[in-house]
Amino acid sequence: MSILKGLKILDFSSLLPGSFTTMMFADLGADIIHVESERRVDLMRIMPPYDEQKESYIHQHLNRSKKSLSLNLKTKEAIEIVKKLVLEYDIVIEGFRPGVMGRLGIDYETLKQINPKLIYCSITGFGQTGPYRNRPGHDINYLSVSGILDYSRLKDKKPVPMGIQIADLAGGSLYAAVGILACALNREKTGEGKYLDISMTDAVFTLNALYGSAFLGSGVLPKAEEEILNGGTFYDYYRTKDGRYFSVGSLEPQFRKLLCEALDIPELIDSTFNASSYTQKRFKEAIKNAFLTKTFDEWMNVFGDDFEGCVEPVLTFEEASNHPQLKARNMVVNIQKENGDVQKQIGSPYKIRDVEPTYHFAGVKLGAHTEEILKQIGYSEEEIKRLQSKGILQ
Numbered sequence: 001m002s003i004l005k006g007l008k009i010l011d012f013s014s015l016l017p018g019s020f021t022t023m024m025f026a027d028l029g030a031d032i033i034h035v036e037s038e039r040r041v042d043l044m045r046i047m048p049p050y051d052e053q054k055e056s057y058i059h060q061h062l063n064r065s066k067k068s069l070s071l072n073l074k075t076k077e078a079i080e081i082v083k084k085l086v087l088e089y090d091i092v093i094e095g096f097r098p099g100v101m102g103r104l105g106i107d108y109e110t111l112k113q114i115n116p117k118l119i120y121c122s123i124t125g126f127g128q129t130g131p132y133r134n135r136p137g138h139d140i141n142y143l144s145v146s147g148i149l150d151y152s153r154l155k156d157k158k159p160v161p162m163g164i165q166i167a168d169l170a171g172g173s174l175y176a177a178v179g180i181l182a183c184a185l186n187r188e189k190t191g192e193g194k195y196l197d198i199s200m201t202d203a204v205f206t207l208n209a210l211y212g213s214a215f216l217g218s219g220v221l222p223k224a225e226e227e228i229l230n231g232g233t234f235y236d237y238y239r240t241k242d243g244r245y246f247s248v249g250s251l252e253p254q255f256r257k258l259l260c261e262a263l264d265i266p267e268l269i270d271s272t273f274n275a276s277s278y279t280q281k282r283f284k285e286a287i288k289n290a291f292l293t294k295t296f297d298e299w300m301n302v303f304g305d306d307f308e309g310c311v312e313p314v315l316t317f318e319e320a321s322n323h324p325q326l327k328a329r330n331m332v333v334n335i336q337k338e339n340g341d342v343q344k345q346i347g348s349p350y351k352i353r354d355v356e357p358t359y360h361f362a363g364v365k366l367g368a369h370t371e372e373i374l375k376q377i378g379y380s381e382e383e384i385k386r387l388q389s390k391g392i393l394q
Contacts, residue, residue, distance in 0.1 A: 002029020003355045007184065010085055011033055011066065012094040012101075014042040016165055017123045017172030017200065019062040022093060024177055026065040027069040027348035029358045030108070033373060034066045035082070036366055037073060038394040053339070055365070056125060061345045063363030064335055070367030070394040077392045079105050084377045086111050089118045090193070091180060095172075097136070098128050108195045118193040119183045123172045127199030139200075142167035146204040149213060151222040151230055173205035234284040237314060244296035246303070248287060258309030262302050263290040337362045367394060 007030040011022040019042070022032045036042055044059040052059060071078040083106070086092070091113065094101055101107040101122075108120040125142055127134035143149050143166060149159040176198045181192040205212075211222035211230070227229040228251075237245045250259040260269045265286050271279050291299065296313065303311045315323065321332050333347040338361065348357040370393050374384050386394045 002358050003352060004028040004030040006092065007031065008089040008091045009033070009091040009093060010082070012092065012096070013123075014040055014044075015095050015170045016044065016062070017176065018093050018095045019044055019231075020169055020173040021121075021123070021180075022066060023062050023064065024173070024348070025180075026354075027359070028350060031089075032066040033085065033369070033379075034063060034068050035073075036070050036116040038070065038073070038366065039072060041366075050345075051071065060337070060343060060362040064345065064360060065360040066363065067369035067373060068364050069347040069370050069373050070365055071370075072392050072394050073106070077387060077391045081374070081377075082106050083111070083114050085132075086115050086118060088377075089249075090115050090117050091121070091184070092122070092221070092247075093121045093176065093180070095123045096123060100249050101360050105106070111192060116190060116193055117187055117197065119180060120177050120193070121180050121183075121196040121198060122199045123176050123200070125199070126201050126263060128197045132201075137201075139167040142171065142201045142204055145201050147208060147212065148204060151227065153224050153226050154231060155225045157224075166207075167200045167204045170207065170288045171200040172198060189216040203212075214272075228386075233280055234287050236284065238288055238291040240291055240296045240299055246296075246299060247293060247312050247314060249310040251310070255309045258307070259287075259311060261313070262307065262309060263287060265290055318335045332358060333357075335359050336364045338368070340358055340362055 004025055007025065009022055009025060009032050010029055011018060011032055011034045013019045013022065013034070015035070022030075022034070026032045034042075042059065044062050046054055047056050047058045049057055051060075069081075073079065073082075092106075092108075094270060102110075102393075108118070108122075111120065112118045119356075122128060124133075125137040140161060143162075143316055144159075146167070148166075153159045160175055176196070179196045179198060179232065183196060187193060211227060215221055222230070229235055235249055235251060237247050239245055250260065251255045257269050260266050263286075268286055272285060292303070300313060303313070313319075320326060326332070329347075329351070331347045331349070332344055334342045335345045336359075337343050343362050345362070371384055374387075374393075379387075384393070
């Protein structure tokens, strides 16, 4: 059973936030048509590395189970195709700058005249309103404006560029997905569509849930490496003898006790509960020195499967892919490619009783389903050939 079967989405995304949103929906059974163009290539298509067919592995992951429709959206005939599709594919996701979809003639106000039940989601860096609405940006910029990075660093050190795209994914994709599903639930009750304006900057600003709310209430500004969870206490990462790292999150008393015993510093168990700055710095220094006495593998034996003190190794992605917990949860899956080969991809995190993720195929070549989609909405072979000859289908 596909839990989102019947949800039909037109995806105009060419960047990560929209692509990840619709991948989550596809994994849960939604029907996705990815509208693309040779003129504005999905950036996920050109990100290396590539397979033997010169297709991006990243694109094949983010666009699994999505049909590809290639249109020149600067032509009247292509816009008419979109308008026909909106009668059935009544959720639209786009990530253009404000005003672009309006200039093309497929903005919310235009399309809702065709289908009043339309749910239309725009994902942008700064939103559809405000002085920054037309300002370009990337993940690193939205995090900067949000106030997160200033206290998410070490003292006297610059913020670190993250390996994952927090604003794009946690800000854009996840908030868009929740918003779209909320609008879909509202539509079930009222029959009305909605326009959803997702700003990645707004979204990551809300991720300041702990220290941001504390500042707004108390006026106490969070500072780098001074708070409980940003390195101001022993809650931190520690280097091993051979240069690898472990994370220590043993905040609660019972976990701190286990930590001290494992590190062979039992004399510090009682002092860990002393709130003085001196005692906390001494405790953190003792943990640091203890970790430097053993190699990564030696500490792996100490903090084995039976250890319950909130200490875990900092793994490479290869190690994470083979971690017994992630393997048990089917977080690496085999996906069928167009040529019949199988490709390993990251699996869906949704574990819903009696519902299996929907993995139809890996992301396909540009326009792979164009003819199939047009025939479904009534275009004949002759009409399709004419559209191809005029450069409307790309």
